[in-house]
Amino acid sequence: MSHEQIVHDDHNTATWLAFKEGNWDAYTRLYNNHFKILNNYGYKFTRDVNVIEDAIHDLFIRLWTNRPGLGNPVSVKNYLFKSLRSIIFRKLQSKSRFVDLEDEAEHNFPFEISFDQQIIADEEELELQKKIKFHIKTLPPRQQEIIYLRFYEGLGYDEIADIMEINVSSAYKLIYKAFDNLQDVLKASKLAIVLALYSCFCVNNH
Amino acid sequence: MLTSKYSNYTLADYLEDDDFVRSVINPSANDGLLWQEVAAQYPGQRKIIADASKIITTYRKQDVFTNSTNQEKVWLKIAATLQTEPARPKVFSLNRYLRVAAMLLLVSSIGIALWLTKARQQEIDTPFGELRTVNLPDGSTVVLNGNSKLSYKDNWDKNPREVWISGEGLFNVKHINKDPHSIKPAERFIVHCSDMNIEVLGTTFNVRSRHNKTDVGLVQGKIRLDYVDAVSAKQSLIMKPGDYVRHAYKKNVTRVFLPAPEKITKWTKHQLLFNDATLAQISEIMTDDYGYHVSFSSPELTTLKIEGEINVPNVDELIETISTTLPVKIIRTDKNITITKQN
Structure with a gap:
């Protein structure tokens, strides 16, 4: 793990601990530090921005309300990615809840990256x-x-x-x-x- | 770090090497030195290292979606959801028991607030063989066929009008958009199916979404289909009146033109309408919409076709028509229908 990564994670870990103590500023920081990367990850599963925003909303509500019971993840970012992913999957699943899903395990949820806006001259x-x-x-x-x-x-x-x-x-x-x-x-x-x-x-x- | 392990590295080995991948993504001064050293000691590695890092950097030049314009908006919504507990910062300086009590109060009041403010989900579920007309909050209507489900939030103000359907429905959407060049979110009307979303501007169209595939027929107006899967060659498709599109998740799209599109709405008058239909197609309708269980004595019977148009008011007459046109015998007991070859 590179130097910067460690620093970043240490910083996040301190924020995490403060947030768990009920520090509203730390909670805000947690949100602001991760909002963009969570959107970027979520956008790979769905192009429906409402679903992503709802999932992020639910994720942070859940964090605040459950914080006494939360552990101390090794990487805060990974923990948020994992949680967001499962919330988005549940939302996408419930959108198609009338379809029988028994043979449609989660491997069928889309994942798509795009290079459309990349202009490469070389x-x-x-x-x-x-x-x-x-x-x-x-x-x-x-x-x-x-x-x-x-x-x-x-x-x-x-x-x-x-x-x-x-x-x-x-x-x-x-x-x-x-x-x-x-x-x-x-x-x-x-x-x-x-x-x-x-x-x-x-x-x-x- | 020892450089010897890199003496025989292939391109694949570099891509699988955590240290290497991290040093490309997030380089530090030390990393640069390490790879220079490897390259100096094993000159053959120089190009491989360069290539591996080019692959990673090129892959990483991809589109980023940060949604930063909505960062504040989503935060305000989160804060508002949590706002229901007024003296939040103070509570946490209280003693342990009060904290627990406050937590319980916070959790329960959030729950109540969510329950009170959330637009409630309406679910309409029709039994087999029964039609129902649903009036949506904006004045649009949907005629639901038997064995179909429609759900939507009972409060649409300022949100896009969204419904979810499984089964068949004839939509008559109220046109509220004034300026077609700027469609406000609240003016959108979206029908979600398992494999596609249908975006509508005041229109009459028929949706049949069963068994993970969806048929859409447009009677009048204009709609856009957005497929849920990325595999479909086209991401979306604009339909014009008379277009009839069949789509299944990750399967190809077929598109035909109906000379008389209003015929696809016949079921709303309890009319069973078929055109050059095979027994397989007819039995699908009887099974899905009316709840019959249809069995064939031999599989080739399903491919028998009735040429021309059938237009009958009920299943009894449908059975009558089939048995008079085709060389088959139909036995019906309650909801079970058995089709055998006529001797």
Whole structure:
């Protein structure tokens, strides 16, 4: 874990402890420190901003009302991600509550990142972005989510497993599957995402 | 940190290495030195390191949604929800028992406040074979077919008009938008189905959303479909009168044009209307809307088709029509219908 990350988390942990004591300012800080990143994460599951805002509202109401019973999470941010995720899933589920869901486990909730607003001038990088975009889109949502948590949020497998409420070995398995699925798409050798992207580099560089 | 473990690293190994990933995402001075050292010691690693970090940085150049314009608004709402306990800061300097009491009071008053202020959810649920006309808070109406559910909040002021449907309904939406170029949130009307959302501007249209698939037929006006899944080739679709769209979650969309779209609303007059329908299609309607249990003595019977139009007022006449047009025998006991080959 890098230096900055630790500082940030220490800072959050202090805020968390003060919040648990009933410190309203700390609670406000907790909200302001996380509102944007929670929205960004929530937006991957639904484009319905009302659902995200309602979920954040519910999350913070729940935090304040339940705070005497709350533990001290290792990472406050991860804890908030995990809670928001489960609230959003419940909301999305209840929106489609009339549909029989027995065969629609949570792996069917969408997960989508977008590169639409990214303007990249460098041609080589643009080509790489296209490849990444293409391969990511072919993956099932939960595998896309793992890649996001790993390479965007920079989380380890144990942290990803905790947020997604799967065990660590499933997290490993899912990411291998992600590689595997891409392999099918590419009909290339093992760890296809990597090799495909790598070969694209080689071609572009020579 | 030892550099030796990186001597034979592949691109994949770097992407799986927590230290590496973190150093790309959130670099510190030390990190830079470490990778320089690795590259100096194992020159073959230099390019791999560069490539791995390019993959990560390129992936990370993605769109960010911060919703910062609403940060204050959502906070005010949270504060308002919690405001029901007036002397909050003081209470926590009181002794332990009072704290507990205050907590109980806070929790219960929040509960009561939520219950009082929240617009209540209305749920309309029709039995098999029974139609019902629902008047929505804005004056729009929905004719619900049998075995269908409609839910909505009983208070719509300033919020978008939203309903959730499972089953079939004919919507007649009241037009309250004055300026089509600027639609206020409160003027929106959205029908949520399992696999899509339908956005409406004063219109008559039919929705049939069962078994995770949805059929939408537009009689007049204009609506937009927004699919819930990202897989559908198009994210949304504008429908014009006469358009009939069938969609299922993550399945392709079919779109046909109906020469006489008003016919799809016949069920609201208790009319059973079919066009070149197979027995499978007919039995689906009898099962889903009327609660019959239809069984076939052999599966190929389901593909038998009645050419032309059937337009009958009830299930009895429907059975009569089927048994006179097709070479089948139909036995009906209460809600069970058995269709066998005619000898």
